[in-house]
Amino acid sequence: MxxxxxxxxxxxxxxxxxxxxxxxxxxxxxxxxxxxxxxxxxxxxxxxxxxxxxxxxxxxxxxxxxxxxxxxxxxxxxxxxxxxxxxxxxxxPALMPMSMVHSHRAAIGVAVVTFVALGSGAVLVPWPERRGSPSPDVTEALGTAIMESHMLVMMVVGPVMVATIVVGVLLSSSRTRYDRMGDDLDQPALDPPALERREERR
Amino acid sequence: MAEALEATTGAAGVLLLTFVLAWTASASYAVATGRSGGDAVLHAPREMARLLRQRRRDTISADRLLWRLAGWSLLPVAVLLVALVPLEDAALLTGSLGVVWANTLDILVWAFVWLVGWGANSVVGLVGGYRFLALALAYELPLMFALVAPALAAGSLDLAVVAGAQGSLWYAAWMPVAFVAYLLGVLGFSVLGPLAAPAGRESAEGVLAELSGPDALVVRAARYALLGAGAAVAVPLFLGGASGPWLPGAVWVLLKALLLTAALAWVAGRLPALRVHRLVEPLWTVLLPLVVLQDLVVGIVVVAGR
Structure with a gap:
């Protein structure tokens, strides 16, 4: 047996x-x-x-x-x-093949150096012996860590990411809600098809 | 040996169930769009016979690898979703993370639908692909927050545990907003009903436009299979799983899955396909906050019930 x-x-x-x-x-x-x-x-x-x-x-x-x-x-x-x-x-799509690399030599050099540095680090570092044992439910342990001991990190990272997204969209958008709904935001929303028609009328 | 046999019959059962769900969805959708009963039931086999015999036609400079790979991957996603559904006490694919796996599978549809549109190297396909991603962002976030509600109430991400935790009051009854957001998401990733704009008629069926022969068959069948699979996953999430009087549990799961598939496909077929910008705004500004509120309510109920 x-x-x-x-x-x-x-x-x-x-x-x-x-x-x-x-x-x-x-x-x-x-x-x-x-x-x-x-x-x-x-x-x-x-x-x-x-x-x-x-x-x-x-x-x-x-x-x-x-x-x-x-x-x-x-x-x-x-x-x-x-x-x-x-x-x-x-x-x-597909009609214009283009190279996915630029600064070819420098990029290869940086990539090889980084790979060797990180890879040798992972292989050569004397890893410590395991102390203790893994939690029976690693998912729950992860959730507890995020919501308790690492809560501060998550609370800082979350708003920063949302702010980045909102600012990125705002900076790249040619129209804001004021263009869309008027200076007092009280007009019906004007979106591309109707907008184009209005501009043609002008 | 016995295990291997059990796994084989299980896999065959899941394939058969996916097929039946897809056929049910297709027939119900056809009835809703105006076909008579018998004609609607025979619509799927007729289309199958027609498309299997159709010669494959290609577009110029199509990205065939990505196009075909994506098209043929949609049906396996539906099969895997069905395999997650616990019939009695266990599913074919059991695990403590069934809810997250279901979510991951429906995210794969993002890649595949966009690639079906992109790969054809055609304007309408590309338009359909972009429409799909715009819609996907808008339906997926409510869908994700909708999945949070049953998992939160059951205290588990395991579909079998979620189904078992419901007792006599199904989650669909006291989490209606999450249930509706989930079903809307199902229509989104099966590109049907009001969320069918990526394959809309006014754009020559968008992502489907250039598909022909067996390639068209698998993508068209996958839309109905995904609707049926999404409805089947809703059974353990919102409809009490195997609970029900008299009949054995597995029968109840199948019955609920088939009924929900037929009902959802019928409603989807009765509704017009809406233009993307008409959908995106209410999905982001109305449905998403409502689903988050739903999660808050569920959270309060859970904490108060402790």
């Missing part, structure tokens, strides 16, 4: 290891593809696939909540980012 359980533990450990390495390789390969492909959409979704593989690696570390949230947030973010990339780069 004990042999059977040992054998099954070893084989499942093996499977998890294989899956982890597969996720890691896919994550890196997709990350490289971001700079190899010649279309904004492909670059964006290669990055999304890289993040999905990272989420898979987190799931395999039994950080289920973090893993699934990485997939959720990153797919959402990349879907929106693709629109902004295309908007600012002015690329026609």
């Amino acid at each position: 004990s042999t059977v359980s040992t054998v099954s533990t070893v084989s499942t450990m093996g499977l998890v290891d294989v899956a982890f390495w597969a996720c890691a390789l896919v994550a890196v390969a997709m990350g490289v593809l971001v700079f190899v492909v010649d279309s904004m959409a492909r670059a964006t979704y290669a990055l999304a696939a890289s993040f999905v593989a990272t989420g898979g690696a987190l799931l395999l570390m039994q950080q289920s909540y973090l893993g699934v949230v990485v997939v959720l947030m990153m797919v959402m973010e990349m879907a929106v980012m693709a629109v902004y990339m295309v908007m600012f780069m002015g690329m026609n």
Whole structure:
């Protein structure tokens, strides 16, 4: 009986290891593809696939909540980012292939140095022995940490992010609510089709 | 061996259920848009036969990889959503994070619908893709906050626990705003009914415009499958899961899922597709604050009930 359980533990450990390495390789390969492909959409979704593989690696570390949230947030973010990339780069879908790199040599140099520095740090640092044991419910432990000991960080980061988004939209928008609803905000809202007609009339 | 057999029958059951839900949604939607009963039921198989025989046509310089990958990925999303639904006490895909997984799956639809529009390299497809993302931001936030309410009340992100925590008073009854926001989100990620602008007729069916043959079949079927799957996930979230008199629990789950699918598809088919800017403003300025208030009410009830 004990042999059977040992054998099954070893084989499942093996499977998890294989899956982890597969996720890691896919994550890196997709990350490289971001700079190899010649279309904004492909670059964006290669990055999304890289993040999905990272989420898979987190799931395999039994950080289920973090893993699934990485997939959720990153797919959402990349879907929106693709629109902004295309908007600012002015690329026609598929018809105009364009390079995804600039400052080629400098960028490669910085990337290699950073990768070696961080990678060697992760490999060479003497990691401490584990003290204590993980919480039985890591999701709950994460929630408790965010809502208790790290509450201040979250309360500062949240408003800063919202302010950034609102200011970003305001600065990039050519029309504000005053253009839309008049100086006293009491006119019916005037949106593009009607607005164009009005401007034609002028 | 017994486990493998159980998993295989479970997977086959989920595939079958997704198929039945999609067919129900399609028939009910067809009735709502004016077809007679028999014609509506046969609409899906007829379309299937027609599109399977249709020759595939391509556009110039289409991004075929992303276009096809995205189109064929929509149906698997619906199947995975159905696999999350606990039938009796466990789902095919069990886990303590079913609610978050359901949310993640519906986010994947963002990527796939936009890519179906983008990949075709056609103006109407691209217009549809952009419309979808604008709508997606507006329906997804109320949907996310709507998912918070049942999870908060049950104190768990596990769909089976959420279903079991409801007792005689279903969450749909005392969280109506969250329920409505969730169902609106389901229509959003299945691109049907009032939120069908990304595939709107006035833009030659937008994201669907250039699809043909089997590629068109899988995307069109996926819209109804996603509606059915979204309705099936609502059963453990809002409709008490397996609870009900006389019949076994699994039957109640199936019955509720089918009824909700038929009702939602019928209502969606009766409503006009609204233009994006007519929807985005009320979704952001009215529905989102209402859903947050709903969460507040649920939070107060939970704290007061301790």
